[in-house]
Amino acid sequence: MSGIRLPIELAAASSVAIAAILVLPHVLELFALINATVYVSLAVLALSLALVWGFGGILCFGQAAFFGLGGYSYAVAAINFGDTTYAVPVAIAVPALVAAALGYVMFYGRISDVYMGAITLTLTLILFNFVNSTAGDQWRVGAAPLGGFNGIPSTPPLNLPGDPGNPLPPEWIFAIAVVSLLICYILAKLILRARFGRVIVAIRENERRAELLGYDVRAYKLGIFVIGGAMAGLSGLLFANCVFVSPTMFSLFYSGQIIIWVMVGGLGTLVGPVIGAILLNLLTTWAGTLPEINPSLILGAILVLAVLVMPRGMLPSLATVLGRFRGAGGVT
Amino acid sequence: MDIVFAVGFQVMSGVATLLITSLGLAIIFGMMRVINLAHGEFLMLGAYAAILSARAGLNIWIAMLVVAPLVVGGIGLVIERLIIRRLYGRMVDTMLATWGLSLALIGAVTMIFGNTVAGFSAPLGSFAIGSFTASAYALFLIAAAIVLFGGIWALLRFTPAGLIARGTMQNAEMASALGVSPERVYAVTFAAGSAVSGLAGALIAPFSGVVPTMGAAFIAKSFITVITGGAAMLAGTFSASGLLGTVATLGTFATTPVFGEVMMLVVAIVLLRLLPQGITGRFFRRSL
Numbered sequence: 001m002s003g004i005r006l007p008i009e010l011a012a013a014s015s016v017a018i019a020a021i022l023v024l025p026h027v028l029e030l031f032a033l034i035n036a037t038v039y040v041s042l043a044v045l046a047l048s049l050a051l052v053w054g055f056g057g058i059l060c061f062g063q064a065a066f067f068g069l070g071g072y073s074y075a076v077a078a079i080n081f082g083d084t085t086y087a088v089p090v091a092i093a094v095p096a097l098v099a100a101a102l103g104y105v106m107f108y109g110r111i112s113d114v115y116m117g118a119i120t121l122t123l124t125l126i127l128f129n130f131v132n133s134t135a136g137d138q139w140r141v142g143a144a145p146l147g148g149f150n151g152i153p154s155t156p157p158l159n160l161p162g163d164p165g166n167p168l169p170p171e172w173i174f175a176i177a178v179v180s181l182l183i184c185y186i187l188a189k190l191i192l193r194a195r196f197g198r199v200i201v202a203i204r205e206n207e208r209r210a211e212l213l214g215y216d217v218r219a220y221k222l223g224i225f226v227i228g229g230a231m232a233g234l235s236g237l238l239f240a241n242c243v244f245v246s247p248t249m250f251s252l253f254y255s256g257q258i259i260i261w262v263m264v265g266g267l268g269t270l271v272g273p274v275i276g277a278i279l280l281n282l283l284t285t286w287a288g289t290l291p292e293i294n295p296s297l298i299l300g301a302i303l304v305l306a307v308l309v310m311p312r313g314m315l316p317s318l319a320t321v322l323g324r325f326r327g328a329g330g331v332t
Numbered sequence: 333m334d335i336v337f338a339v340g341f342q343v344m345s346g347v348a349t350l351l352i353t354s355l356g357l358a359i360i361f362g363m364m365r366v367i368n369l370a371h372g373e374f375l376m377l378g379a380y381a382a383i384l385s386a387r388a389g390l391n392i393w394i395a396m397l398v399v400a401p402l403v404v405g406g407i408g409l410v411i412e413r414l415i416i417r418r419l420y421g422r423m424v425d426t427m428l429a430t431w432g433l434s435l436a437l438i439g440a441v442t443m444i445f446g447n448t449v450a451g452f453s454a455p456l457g458s459f460a461i462g463s464f465t466a467s468a469y470a471l472f473l474i475a476a477a478i479v480l481f482g483g484i485w486a487l488l489r490f491t492p493a494g495l496i497a498r499g500t501m502q503n504a505e506m507a508s509a510l511g512v513s514p515e516r517v518y519a520v521t522f523a524a525g526s527a528v529s530g531l532a533g534a535l536i537a538p539f540s541g542v543v544p545t546m547g548a549a550f551i552a553k554s555f556i557t558v559i560t561g562g563a564a565m566l567a568g569t570f571s572a573s574g575l576l577g578t579v580a581t582l583g584t585f586a587t588t589p590v591f592g593e594v595m596m597l598v599v600a601i602v603l604l605r606l607l608p609q610g611i612t613g614r615f616f617r618r619s620l
Binding site: 105114115130252259260293305306 | 415427431436440552590
């Protein structure tokens with residue numbers, strides 16, 4: 001990697017983000033803008049799994065658990081505080097702590113691939129079942145009722161720090177979501193450039209060799225897992241701001257969809273999953289308007305085809321094709 | 333005293349349900365190291381096969397016990413040819429592909445049959461345990477689990493086909509050197525596992541209701557049961573479904589069905605932490 005590439009990539013990403021913030025709110029109608037915010041928040045989620053799975057090599061079937069936890073912690077904290085200023089760090093800290101506890105159990109227990117999949121999936125299911133059963137008045141955290149199957153429809157939108165009287169308009173929420181995505185992307189880039197990130201990739205490539213070279217594999221994996229959990233929490237917070245929190249955030253459907261976005265976008269890249277998330281969401285929304293075709297059929301078929309035809313995903317496959325013409329390397 | 337029997341009966345039927353719904357997945361995982369995440373949808377297809385053929389006028393028992401496994405076994409054979417065969421040895425990729433398949437099947441069945449719950453009532457009445465009544469169908473389910481489990485065990489243990497299957501499972505290369513075609517063994521295994529899943533789907537249909545998304549309720553439980561069981565597929569699935577089914581049913585009695593399930597999942601996580609290779613990674617290692 002040459003030294004010049006990183007600044008160029010970061011500058012390109014920043015310009016796309018600024019352009020989106022400046023242009024989209026004027027072009028899109030309110031409903032479309034809120035939808036766009038949802039897509040951006042889900043792109044953050046895709047980015048979190050891209051980091052954990054694509055670079056950490058940890059196949060997490062439960063990224064939706066951290067997503068849902070982030071959303072719920074935000075909603076509960078915001079309702080209790082009456083102000084969203086401190087709800088934001090709560091929404092990031094809670095999933096990060098849960099990820100730390102779960103990661104400790106898995107990595108220090110030296111649990112292998114499939115078993116890790118089973119455990120992360122199980123945690124998601126536990127949360128899904130639990131939250132679904134919290135209907136009724138006895139289930140409340142402070143002033144916030146958990147609402148069971150219905151979720152918390154009164155999830156308050158973000159306000160300016162320390163000014164709870166003024167909830168932000170959708171245009172602001174959109175801008176915040178885009179900036180969050182940009183920050184997460186830059187953060188991920190920097191992590192991967194740093195020593196920590198290089199060791200993470202080394203572990204993905206050959207765990208035993210990394211261990212024999214003296215790296216504490218367990219601690220590194222735990223580190224990237226917690227970062228991924230925190231990022232997924234942030235994504236849940238953003239999502240809660242444009243929709244509202246409900247148990248579906250923990251559902252198998254979401255856990256699986258995240259994997260599809262990353263897989264289709266390109267495993268081992270950061271931009272790929274972001275693009276994958278946005279494109280596939282546009283596709284499912286569009287497919288939802290066709291009465292005769294079920295969106296699940298399309299998503300499922302895409303995943304099967306992606307695994308069979310381009311197991312490395314859209315972006316790397318595209319880069320290979322382009323590379324044949326230019327004779328240049330891949331994209332990250 | 334009656335309540336002990338009633339609870340004991342419930343526990344047994346809970347364990348039997350878990351065992352029946354996990355066996356198909358266990359066969360495919362144990363023999364081929366393939367995790368079939370479309371397992372839940374195979375159950376669903378079995379249930380639909382049974383209900384549709386019963387509506388077409390077929391005897392309900394034939395529809396459940398013959399048509400459902402045949403139809404889903406056939407579907408399994410096709411899927412093995414088109415998808416699974418290309419991904420042998422790539423465990424994670426197979427998981428992803430079958431997961432995509434699961435979504436696609438849900439979508440396709442929803443498009444064809446709609447999103448409504450179809451169902452048929454349990455074909456047997458009820459009987460009394462002291463002052464409690466229990467469903468006779470649950471009794472049938474327990475018997476079916478024993479017969480199915482015993483049948484598969486005997487098949488693997490005593491028949492030449494079982495010997496070939498066990499040999500391929502232990503060392504595919506060696507079996508291949510001795511003139512067995514592992515590809516054919518895998519194809520037959522996948523079809524057999526699918527057929528068992530189809531049968532299971534038909535058997536549970538009377539009390540679970542038949543909807544396109546019914547598989548989701550079972551896939552995670554079966555997946556966890558099989559993984560908790562570990563490498564020895566029959567002993568593992570038997571011991572894991574015995575343990576987890578008991579925990580879930582007793583938990584349901586003590587609290588609510590939801591917490592019964594949560595307790596079962598927590599036990600599974602703790603168990604995997606203590607025995608990272610599953611139950612049969614430590615106990616009953618040499619069994620099937």
